[in-house]
Amino acid sequence: MTGRLTIVGLGPGAAELQTPQARAALATATDLFGYTTYLARVPEQEGQARHGSDNREELDRARAALELAYTGKYVAIVSSGDPGVFAMAAAVFEAIEAGAPEWRSIEVEVIPGISAMFAAAARLGAPLGHDFCAISLSDNLKPWETVVRRLEAAAAADFVIALYNPISRARPWQLGAALDILRGVRAADTPVVFATAVSRADETIEIVPLGDADPARADMRTLVLVGSSATRTIARPDGRAWVYTPRRAGAVAVGKAEECAI
Amino acid sequence: MTGRLTIVGLGPGAAELQTPQARAALATATDLFGYTTYLARVPEQEGQARHGSDNREELDRARAALELAYTGKYVAIVSSGDPGVFAMAAAVFEAIEAGAPEWRSIEVEVIPGISAMFAAAARLGAPLGHDFCAISLSDNLKPWETVVRRLEAAAAADFVIALYNPISRARPWQLGAALDILRGVRAADTPVVFATAVSRADETIEIVPLGDADPARADMRTLVLVGSSATRTIARPDGRAWVYTPRRAGAVAVGKAEECAI
Known part of the structure; x- marks a missing residue:
């Protein structure tokens, strides 16, 4: 049976x-x-x-x-x-x-x-509106060098980057090291989001520039999103802000969009 | 108002x-x-x-x-x-x-x-079980060179790759070009999935090796997933197969996993 x-x-x-x-x-x-x-x-x-x-x-x-x-x-x-x-x-x-x-x-x-990255993105606007990747920062099951190689490739390709497993008691330094790598490639004003316990009672969402992104803002329940070079914030009259990544990237001749038909 | x-x-x-x-x-x-x-x-x-x-x-x-x-x-x-x-x-x-x-x-x-990539992944097993990226193949709003650069970076970083907007009447050659780029980097037996109209009445899912991946299998309703070097298939007694990407990547000294706490 x-x-x-x-x-x-x-x-x-x-x-x-x-x-x-x-x-x-x-x-x-x-x-x-x-x-x-x-x-x-x-x-x-x-x-x-x-x-x-x-x-x-x-x-x-x-x-x-x-x-x-x-x-x-x-x-x-x-x-x-x-x-x-x-x-x-x-x-x-x-x-x-x-x-x-x-x-x-x-x-x-x-x-x-x-998944957490989409719940977090929805709260913010549309930060994952263009090409993106998801990387686990845990080096329990892969060498840290693999994480570094993927972060560097993702930064070079200008993906929006979602970081899962950013930090834990046993892995206290990895998020700081990852943000340092990204600071070496992306502008200091790139929007970074710390989204903790999204959709739960103790949800907190913080938007900070990459230059000021302090790993201490994250815990095990946090999803960290790092914008691409195109990711933007829109200030709102009440002091809040939206974060989004336009569908357009680089210089393009053609103007017409096309909604994904999936 | x-x-x-x-x-x-x-x-x-x-x-x-x-x-x-x-x-x-x-x-x-x-x-x-x-x-x-x-x-x-x-x-x-x-x-x-x-x-x-x-x-x-x-x-x-x-x-x-x-x-x-x-x-x-x-x-x-x-x-x-x-x-x-x-x-x-x-x-x-x-x-x-x-x-x-x-x-x-x-x-x-x-x-x-x-999103389509997760609905498709669920039908297959766990192809997105490790670091992954999502790339739109539409060059309506970004230059094709940007797509190429991202595909190359994703392949070098060994991400599992989800391709959105793979093909349309106005964009007939981009998926073929993308698969050619990936064939230059990944093994010919890398699992590729063509998942069309997932969860709808006319759903079809095909698993083929990268070496045989024919762009004609895709239409506007198709999500294409290309495995990483670690992605595997498990044959089942009834002839079907599961596709999954292990949580482990490369050589690691430590053995204990850790479920994402988000």
Whole structure:
């Protein structure tokens, strides 16, 4: 007997940003797995078992969930944001590839969610309005030199850059080093955004120029966005500001836009 | 009197991937603006005016919506996927910055949605499981040399690459040129995904090696994903396959992972 495993994106936090597909999966699962902090966002349900674990136990959690799904249960693993973006989905497929061949017959479904960078961008205006990239600053699973190489390439290509996993107690200096690299390439007045706990009760959003961007503004719940050379702020009468990146880049002869048809 | 303008992300197509926040905004708007194809996805509602236009009229649409919002209406502009990703949000802020100073007092809200790259990734497994970038192949608003420079940088940095706006009748050769550039850098067996109309009735998803990736597989509704050097496929007993990118990159001394806490 083979069950099902669903990897559910909870979105950034607010229930109104969670898809109906995610809710349906959470309501029908027999077993929920996840980092305890994320599991706490899912309402308790009679008869549904909950298996919470620490956020450094991803691979063990994936294996335990696969084992249970293989016995015929309907297992859901929860992930904040989108489960495919620096989250649980990759861990599950790593576990499958290295695991028992039978696991390949388990029905695995991934339910996308609103990732932190898009929730943050929406609060600001349209900072991701043109070509962008997402880089995890964690050097737990990749050498710091790889992070540096990607930051340099992203800066040279003039991408808007979203930095995930900017800082933690065990990784206190990486965000500062990353901002230093970017300061060497981008103008000091490039808008940088520190978006913390977006869509949750303790949300804070700060817009600062790259020249003044202090890594101490970030914690583990922060998404850092660094504008491209084209990213702009629009001052508003009430003192707030919008941040956006125009669709136009460099000198172009043709004038007509074209909305993406996807 | 100043009204409100909401830019609503409809998600990739399926209603079950549309957030409750998006639905609430659509239900309460007095006026809906959008590319007619996207407007057709929103159920008709008594007393709600609909202003459809062509997908090459983004800036005019943004201006018309702002003018109406300024008169006190509650205007919603719809966008497919996430409105901040190669879509209407940037056009609206361009219009605001260049437009009447009074427009800066309009309450503008952006409601994020599931962008095509994440809907496609979820169908496949976890191809965006590690650092990635998104590039629009349209050279209507940026010189082709900028696209080339970004593709080369993304390839050198070993990002997973999502290509938006891959092809259209007016831009028939750009996707082929982009794939040629990537073939010069990445291995011929790198997984490439053509994901068309994801989550809609006519969805098709094809996984092909970069060496055989034929641009003719794409149309305007296609999102093209090109794996990094680490992206892998897992064959399944029924002939299907998962595609994922491991969280680990390069040689690392430390073993413990860490789930993103955003």
